[in-house]
Amino acid sequence: MQLGLKSIRVSAAIVLLAVSGVTWAEGGPATAPSTSPASQPTTTPTTAPTTQPVVRYVPPQVVPRPPHSHAPVASPNTVEELETIQAQVEKVVPTLMSATVGISVGAAQGSGVIVSADGYILTAGHVSDDPNRECTLIFPDGKRVKGITLGANHIVDSGMIKITDKPGPGGWPFVQMGTSNDLQLGEWAIALGHPGGYRVGRPPVVRLGRITHNVFGATATISTDNTLVGGDSGGPLFDLAGHLIGINSRIAPSTSLNMHVPVDSFVAEWDKLAHSEQWGPKPTDSPRFNVPSPPKMGVGVDELPNNAGLKLTRVDVGSPADKAGLRVGDEVFKINNQPVRNTNEMLQILLQQRAGNVINIYIRRPEAEDQMLRVKLAGATKAPGQK
């Protein structure tokens, strides 16, 4: 796809980390955030002459960081120092995992972390996306609970979800929130998440790295060399004490450049997020996410070397291609007298067509003469959950 290719060329571009990425599903009941101890809303009368009291949500208490010099943390250079780090990571990780969840919302999958006993979950804005949608939260042991998406700040990519199922006595497992504005460069950090989405039998995946940048302001970002990939989005980043300092968000080509939303952004905007407000430009507002779908043939293709055409790698049963007699391994080199040298050229041709049109597709098949088959195109199928 032309625009898809463009996205590859932007090599330094930041890639969002939800698994099936863009989902537009809407619906689900608009449930008001419930109130319970850890995140008690306070009711204050407004000065304006209105009967509606203003509910203000406040974040759970954060654990302040011990005072430090603000100088970059020195690199360990002995086995003993590395052993100390290892012992600390091994010690805190089991507790941190128990509050780390997989998130399934619409067709997208990501990660998140519970920060209060009553089930407030911090995640990435592009995971929770539109407010008031039903979602499923998956615990490391496979247990599933229901939740609802709350607000999202798409500028920094922060998002919030609330578990709607009732917890057992003692509430949901949760982690302590720390602070992020005072992170030191070189400080060690633990990232958890579900790369590729939640997988049965695989607990949240541990990555260890260091804080390499801490950018402040309205579009604050932490970067680390904790490697992340699609599905990690919304997963937590902790300091070695096990306090939440950030939420996984996006990556650049280098494995040592991974971006996280600072936890301070959540604290500062807690009330808005808990009130299901959504603001800032969504990544999905970008034109490259809004590509028209060509009519469907029902094939998968690989490009042949040297612009020699396309090889079919998949033919869907009962699809227009199947009905026309196309087979896996066929090499397409021409459609309707226009040469097809690569994916882009095929898409350009298909985008000019509409469902119901018949196209002439020219193929090469091993040990056979080149031949022309006629394919009657079907309507574009939308991914499940797409608007």
Add this chain to the structure above:
Amino acid sequence: MKLSSTRKSSAFASSAVAVALALACTRTLTWADGPPATRPSAATIAELNRKALAATRALIRAPKETSKASEGVRKVFLQVSSLASESTVELRVNGTIKALGTVVEPQYIVTKASELGDFNKVTMTTKSGQQIAAKVVAVVEDHDLALIKVDATDLVPIKLEAPKDIKPGMWVATPMPSGSGLAGYGVISVGRRSTTAGYLGVRLGPDEAGKVKVVSVDKETPAGRAGIQADDVITAVNQVPMTDVQQLRDYLASQASGQHATVMIQRGDKSLNIEVVLAKRPTEESARATYQNTMGGELSARRMDFKAVYQHDTVLSPAQIGGPIVDLKGHVVGINIARSGRVESLAVPADVIMALLPDMKDGKFPIPAKVVPTTQLAATQPTTRPGVSRPMDNETIAARKRQIEAMETQAKELMERARHERESLMKSTGMDSAPLVPGMLKPTTQP
């Protein structure tokens, strides 16, 4: 977010904001709460975009001393893995470096089988740099392990240790052959598990009622061969009711390839039981997942379907697979078996290999006649579908690497300049480094 907020910022802060702008919206400069009353001029926007781009470049390379790859840490791991590096060898096929190998006994080397490709043309590089013939004597398909025999007398075997509790967070280092440094290091990400899974060959989506609807069926897969059709609703597998898509995915993941399964489907008003034989999951993900996973380097051709593995976060290349991983004590706790994603490398536990070794030597695992494909990016490329980004070829990757290198050089310069600006700013204002944060909550002010 208002652009005007950048005006009052200091030189350093403005570059910080520009970085953040670049990170938040690499797409275009946009306003959260509508465009401001007075629109900044095109020149201002262009200038900000330029700064944002420059700052993004500056982020490409972190300052070395505060990164995981710092010199100090590297030296420690070089030291703890020095013994294992004596037992690490380089393996070539037709002269091309394909894998590392671990010397487990005199004359015997364990490595990753599928990476070799042609079992008849394997050579080992000796300490003096010569190539000597290496004979593949056993292949264990479940683990993708090969045992190789060489007629060399100077090979130093290393003991495979088998600690009982390998927990996430434990450091592991991957040495290169002695004198060639370190391939990398990281921590255990996931404890021992199996990555085998059953494969059906359908694309699934929830129908209006949230049930498991077949969106499309791939030909030449178990589902395609058994006659499952698009729009069928899968209601149960092996009498286990399937109520949503995730549940079916999880169930299949818990099954092994080669197993028989009865799939109950609803087709229109008919209910059918369809018998299938689950296949091996092909090494193919969505183009998007592959694109992200190859951000950071090539992957092994076979990277799934292992019977027992540790997962760790060391960044390795496919040719650095096959050698040992060691803990902080220098004990060999496993042998790398796959580079399987941007965040994951896999290793077969040491005790698994120790248990297999006698049978491998005894000829109980004959080498298969079929030659397994090696890692070429073409082989790992998934199906390209319309509307989905195209996976990269080797040339694109090489071009990107060059691009990143160039950016890194620029980045160093930019970082240096930023530091300079910051220092002079602090001098002129007498500011401490901490409160450079505009409008950010400090712990003391938090509720």
